[in-house]
Amino acid sequence: xxxxxxxxxxxxxxxxxxxxxxxxxxxxxxxxxxxxxxxxxxxxxxxxxxxxxxxxxxxxxxxxxxxxxxxxxxxxxxxxxxxxxxxxxxxxxxxxxxxxxxxxxxxxxxxxxxxxxxxxxxxxxxxxxxxxxxxxxxxxxxxxxxxxxxxxxxxxxxxxxxxxxxxxxxxxxxxxxxxxxxxxxxxxxxxxxxxxxxxxxxxxxxxxxxxxxxxxxxxxxxxxxxxxxxxxxx
Amino acid sequence: xxxxxxxxxxxxxxxxxxxxxxxxxxxxxxxxxxxxxxxxxxxxxxxxxxxxxxxxxxxxxxxxxxxxxxxxxxxxxxxxxxxxxxxxxxxxxxxxxxxxxxxxxxxxxxxxxxxxxxxxxxxxxxxxxxxxxxxxxxxxxxxxxxxxxxxxxxxxxxxxxxxxxxxxxxxxxxxxxxxxxxxxxxxxxxxxxxxxxxxxxxxxxxxxxxxxxxxxxxxxxxxxxxxxxxxxxxxxxxxxxxxxxxxxxxxxxxxxxxxxxxxxxxxxxxxxxxxxxxxxxxxxxxxxxxxxxxxxxxxxxxxxxxxxxxxxxxxxxxxxxxxxxxxxxxxxxxxxx
Ligand SMILES: Nc1ncnc2c1ncn2[C@@H]1O[C@H](COP(=O)(O)OP(=O)(O)O)[C@@H](O)[C@H]1O
Ligand SMILES: [Mg+2]
Numbered sequence: 001x002x003x004x005x006x007x008x009x010x011x012x013x014x015x016x017x018x019x020x021x022x023x024x025x026x027x028x029x030x031x032x033x034x035x036x037x038x039x040x041x042x043x044x045x046x047x048x049x050x051x052x053x054x055x056x057x058x059x060x061x062x063x064x065x066x067x068x069x070x071x072x073x074x075x076x077x078x079x080x081x082x083x084x085x086x087x088x089x090x091x092x093x094x095x096x097x098x099x100x101x102x103x104x105x106x107x108x109x110x111x112x113x114x115x116x117x118x119x120x121x122x123x124x125x126x127x128x129x130x131x132x133x134x135x136x137x138x139x140x141x142x143x144x145x146x147x148x149x150x151x152x153x154x155x156x157x158x159x160x161x162x163x164x165x166x167x168x169x170x171x172x173x174x175x176x177x178x179x180x181x182x183x184x185x186x187x188x189x190x191x192x193x194x195x196x197x198x199x200x201x202x203x204x205x206x207x208x209x210x211x212x213x214x215x216x217x218x219x220x221x222x223x224x225x226x227x228x229x230x231x232x233x234x
Numbered sequence: 235x236x237x238x239x240x241x242x243x244x245x246x247x248x249x250x251x252x253x254x255x256x257x258x259x260x261x262x263x264x265x266x267x268x269x270x271x272x273x274x275x276x277x278x279x280x281x282x283x284x285x286x287x288x289x290x291x292x293x294x295x296x297x298x299x300x301x302x303x304x305x306x307x308x309x310x311x312x313x314x315x316x317x318x319x320x321x322x323x324x325x326x327x328x329x330x331x332x333x334x335x336x337x338x339x340x341x342x343x344x345x346x347x348x349x350x351x352x353x354x355x356x357x358x359x360x361x362x363x364x365x366x367x368x369x370x371x372x373x374x375x376x377x378x379x380x381x382x383x384x385x386x387x388x389x390x391x392x393x394x395x396x397x398x399x400x401x402x403x404x405x406x407x408x409x410x411x412x413x414x415x416x417x418x419x420x421x422x423x424x425x426x427x428x429x430x431x432x433x434x435x436x437x438x439x440x441x442x443x444x445x446x447x448x449x450x451x452x453x454x455x456x457x458x459x460x461x462x463x464x465x466x467x468x469x470x471x472x473x474x475x476x477x478x479x480x481x482x483x484x485x486x487x488x489x490x491x492x493x494x495x496x497x498x499x500x501x502x503x504x505x506x507x508x509x510x511x512x513x514x515x516x517x518x519x520x521x522x523x524x525x526x527x528x529x530x531x532x533x534x535x536x537x538x539x540x541x542x543x544x545x546x547x548x549x550x551x552x553x554x555x556x557x558x559x560x561x562x563x564x565x566x567x568x569x570x571x
Contacts, residue, residue, distance in 0.1 A: 050442075072441055072442055073441060073442075073444045073445075073446070076442065076443070076444045077444065082442050084438070084439070084442070087436055087438065087439060088439060089436075089439070090431075090432050090435040090436050090439060090440075091435060091436070092431065092435045093428070093431060093432060093435060097428055097431075097432075100425075100428060101428065101429065101432045101440070101443050101445070102443055104425075104429060104432075104443045104444050104445050105443075105444035147439075147443070151444070
């Protein structure tokens, strides 16, 4: 069993179930990528794993402990970080304040962690006094990832971190994400750019209509003819 | 030359000085409204009554201090009573939140429901105030009445026109500057203040960052109670304490908050002065000013008043409509009101 795993998750937004016995997992130092068509329930699965939705069935396990009953804030304290798909920065606050707020649960000195984030994303150091809402799409995503890293999480969950950025910036971001994974953090990531994402993935999940359609190593999924035809555009 | 100076003195005496004082009072009121809107996400119709309640508490403590023979020299005794008044208003706001608003937060009520609920709170506060002190007009101002008297100004400058500055006007501006400075320092420099801005900016992300919403709500009520009590007391000192005028202040206060941009503290302050000066300039009779400035042959025979003071409430309303039509986000806001 993986370090973080959502097992047989079945849930929705009050109406019909969106996820049906969906299972996702990731281990330290590993990049796990979730792909699938629009509306497949990828974001829903991330929210479910972070405790933002009530699970009707199934459970979420962290390091062998059932955390299904924990609120999102408590999961943050237990070492999980989440970058949501939308509205993932405090637009009215400066880059520096965004990072400070990311570290809100910490009472120790956060200067070193902020240095690490600036080391990872040098542009943020330059723009640290600027409101995050004034930054470009790519820079905002860097703020969003940086904010989530401020708690020094063991697991980083990213929902489409490259949405709306140029291909060059996307490659940049992927490189940074690989760098983060090398430090031993587990990364569970939803991606629209399935091909590029599976290329850097240790593990891949293909979701269709709230169900696991395929689950394999990134390379194996890339090699799978069916997956290529249906989800990777040939 | 002296004609020009005399004209300027009239304007200073009847528009600038009262405008600064009234603008400060409105700005403090609007700050409370805008904070509740920014953090708790509803338009607090009960804010006027919160001001009235805070002013009432301050008045009660002022009487107590006066009965014990304690004064504040040339300044109004009410300033000494203010911290106690603020404390009592904080208790009232927190009690209201526990008894009323907390429930609607848990069931995630829509903003429309909140507005109706706050109307209910307004009526309850209103009844409470009448029950405790009654509806009548009271003057609680003591200490020295003027820091500059019109006659002294005339003697000192040799001008025809006098400039009077009431102690309460200076106190209004002074307290507002102090309170706003403190508030901005708190919001921009302290961890708790920043967490309040973060929660107001993006509630979900604040939760994901481990910010405790109940604590943010608590602090917001404490600050709102302090601002409302200060605004209510300053207004009561400057004019007089009459419980039902605070309900009439609600329109200019909301207009100020909306003109500045709902949810923006800076906007609330700017809005407060915009409304105050608009009211005063539109309802001021320019006859005497023009008499100084124009040659005798052209001196106006009418009052040259755009709008009778009875209609001053219409000024706020007109500004409100214009802003909502032309720039619904207000001067500094991102959100539409
Ligand atoms: N907040 C919500 N309330 C109700 N339904 C939602 C909500 N968010 C998403 N859905 C529905 O859940 C399904 C899956 O959405 P989502 O998880 O966002 O898909 P994906 O991220 O894979 O594109 C969609 O049918 C969508 O309409
Ligand atoms: Mg999505």
